[in-house]
Amino acid sequence: MKRPLNYPISWLYSLLALLFLLGCKTDHQGQQTEAKDKGHLPEDHFMGKEEEQKGHRIKRNNILLICVDDLRPDLLSYGAGHMQTPHMDALAQSGFSFLNHFVNAPSCGPSRYTLLTGQYGPPSNNALFQRAQALEKGEKKVEPSMPEWFRSHGFTTVSVGKVSHHPGGRGGSNWNDSTFIEMPGAWDRHLMPVAEWEHPRGAMHGLARGEIRENAQDMSVYQTVNGPDSLYPDGHITKVAMDQLTLLSKEGKPFFLAVGLLKPHLPFGAPQAYYEPYDSITLPPIPHPKKPTGKTTWHDSGEFKQYNLWGRDPNEDAVFAEEVRKHYAACVTYADAQVGRILTALKESGAADNTIVVLWGDHGWHLGEHGIWGKHSLFDESLKSPLIIKYPEMPTTNKKTTALAATLDIFPTLCDISGVDIPQFVQGSSLRPMMQDQKEGVGHAVFSYTAKACTLRTTTHRFILHTDGHVELYDHTAPEKETLNIAMDHPQLVTSLTQRVLEKCNDRHAHL
Numbered sequence: 001m002k003r004p005l006n007y008p009i010s011w012l013y014s015l016l017a018l019l020f021l022l023g024c025k026t027d028h029q030g031q032q033t034e035a036k037d038k039g040h041l042p043e044d045h046f047m048g049k050e051e052e053q054k055g056h057r058i059k060r061n062n063i064l065l066i067c068v069d070d071l072r073p074d075l076l077s078y079g080a081g082h083m084q085t086p087h088m089d090a091l092a093q094s095g096f097s098f099l100n101h102f103v104n105a106p107s108c109g110p111s112r113y114t115l116l117t118g119q120y121g122p123p124s125n126n127a128l129f130q131r132a133q134a135l136e137k138g139e140k141k142v143e144p145s146m147p148e149w150f151r152s153h154g155f156t157t158v159s160v161g162k163v164s165h166h167p168g169g170r171g172g173s174n175w176n177d178s179t180f181i182e183m184p185g186a187w188d189r190h191l192m193p194v195a196e197w198e199h200p201r202g203a204m205h206g207l208a209r210g211e212i213r214e215n216a217q218d219m220s221v222y223q224t225v226n227g228p229d230s231l232y233p234d235g236h237i238t239k240v241a242m243d244q245l246t247l248l249s250k251e252g253k254p255f256f257l258a259v260g261l262l263k264p265h266l267p268f269g270a271p272q273a274y275y276e277p278y279d280s281i282t283l284p285p286i287p288h289p290k291k292p293t294g295k296t297t298w299h300d301s302g303e304f305k306q307y308n309l310w311g312r313d314p315n316e317d318a319v320f321a322e323e324v325r326k327h328y329a330a331c332v333t334y335a336d337a338q339v340g341r342i343l344t345a346l347k348e349s350g351a352a353d354n355t356i357v358v359l360w361g362d363h364g365w366h367l368g369e370h371g372i373w374g375k376h377s378l379f380d381e382s383l384k385s386p387l388i389i390k391y392p393e394m395p396t397t398n399k400k401t402t403a404l405a406a407t408l409d410i411f412p413t414l415c416d417i418s419g420v421d422i423p424q425f426v427q428g429s430s431l432r433p434m435m436q437d438q439k440e441g442v443g444h445a446v447f448s449y450t451a452k453a454c455t456l457r458t459t460t461h462r463f464i465l466h467t468d469g470h471v472e473l474y475d476h477t478a479p480e481k482e483t484l485n486i487a488m489d490h491p492q493l494v495t496s497l498t499q500r501v502l503e504k505c506n507d508r509h510a511h512l
């Protein structure tokens with residue numbers, strides 16, 4: 001790794017640092033009243049009614065959006081040969097898979113902000129609560145969220161589980177305060193079954209039989225227990241989602257149902273049956289397991305290490321590393337089974353033929369690559385996740401593309417394939433032409449950010465710009481990929497990518 005680049009355009013970096021500071025204001029959790037949850041924009045703000053009066057686009061497809069927490073692209077259909085993911089693979093076979101889908105932020109809250117607003121946002125997990133507070137105060141214009149947009153176009157909108165950052169979309173100390181709404185005006189119903197975990201905060205990191213994370217050091221980083229799917233919260237979330245599908249399909253209105261599964265988020269707990277496919281196999285080696293030597297977005301895996309690791313370190317202990325990876329895999333297979341139950345319920349509801357299905361991972365996860373166990377970096381492992389889309393008018397099935405796509409593209413895409421106007425304020429672009437016209441294409445470069453750095457992923461390179469001006473440049477056409485920083489050797493490319501990143505920063509800060 002080379003020393004930090006001392007570059008003549010350092011004034012640009014200073015500007016960027018200032019922009020970052022502006023974007024990293026202290027989080028505040030403002031109180032939100034129930035009244036605000038009824039919607040925040042006048043009806044005539046939207047164009048849906050007029051459109052319907054013109055007599056076109058009357059029949060609208062329903063939307064089923066399945067969000068899977070911390071799901072890296074470890075699906076058999078994405079090339080992970082050791083994985084058991086039959087239900088997500090079946091969806092891929094009937095849909096369109098984006099093999100190079102990148103999220104815009106490598107953490108739950110800010111990534112879901114971009115999904116649910118169609119805009120770049122703050123880098124913190126509190127991003128949507130910050131938005132709710134701005135809405136409450138009325139200090140600036142806040143555009144409607146994706147569910148609110150669909151709601152105003154005649155859709156019944158329902159969320160079940162972890163769709164926004166807090167499962168159920170409420171704030172307060174246990175995330176169950178109905179006067180403190182994460183996405184005001186978004187949902188007709190926002191549901192979170194807590195079962196024996198007492199409250200959404202308990203369910204979020206729950207292990208079997210109602211174990212709640214109070215002191216993470218006392219909680220096992222992984223666990224398998226013999227029993228049914230309902231041993232863990234996702235079994236309950238899935239059941240409620242299935243019931244909602246039955247209900248919504250009978251209501252005669254188009255619906256937008258978002259379901260958020262918690263696994264494979266830490267701690268890695270799943271029923272024993274889902275571990276069994278991995279019990280006796282040897283996983284493929286971890287690619288590039290070494291910690292980078294120069295300055296990067298590497299971190300010390302703090303979220304992972306807060307749990308009880310029994311004194312072991314997966315970077316030093318290959319047997320333990322294998323067990324961590326197998327338990328992550330078990331959680332993916334458990335989540336996959338829940339996806340299967342939901343898709344079966346959709347079929348049984350009779351609504352499958354006019355329902356769009358989207359499966360989305362909110363970001364990736366390092367399982368030892370670059371010596372990291374977790375997310376939050378700006379390497380491919382943190383930013384790449386599955387995106388599978390199936391819609392009734394798709395010309396062919398079982399298509400895959402390596403073209404670049406971003407989470408930010410999902411909002412305009414869903415509008416485009418459901419017959420709803422694409423709002424002017426979204427910052428992504430519809431993926432429908434790629435799916436409809438079967439154009440191979442290359443997609444578009446994806447901009448992503450944390451509080452400390454931002455990055456642009458092109459088809460050939462990843463470029464990372466830190467707030468202090470340090471840069472990383474990786475060549476994805478070279479075998480070293482993201483293990484060799486070549487910034488010092490390519491000053492012209494660094495200059496042009498810096499300019500492009502700064503333009504994206506401006507786009508982003510225009511909405512903060």
Ligand SMILES: [Ca+2]
Nearest residue numbers: 069070108362
């Ligand atoms: Ca997540």
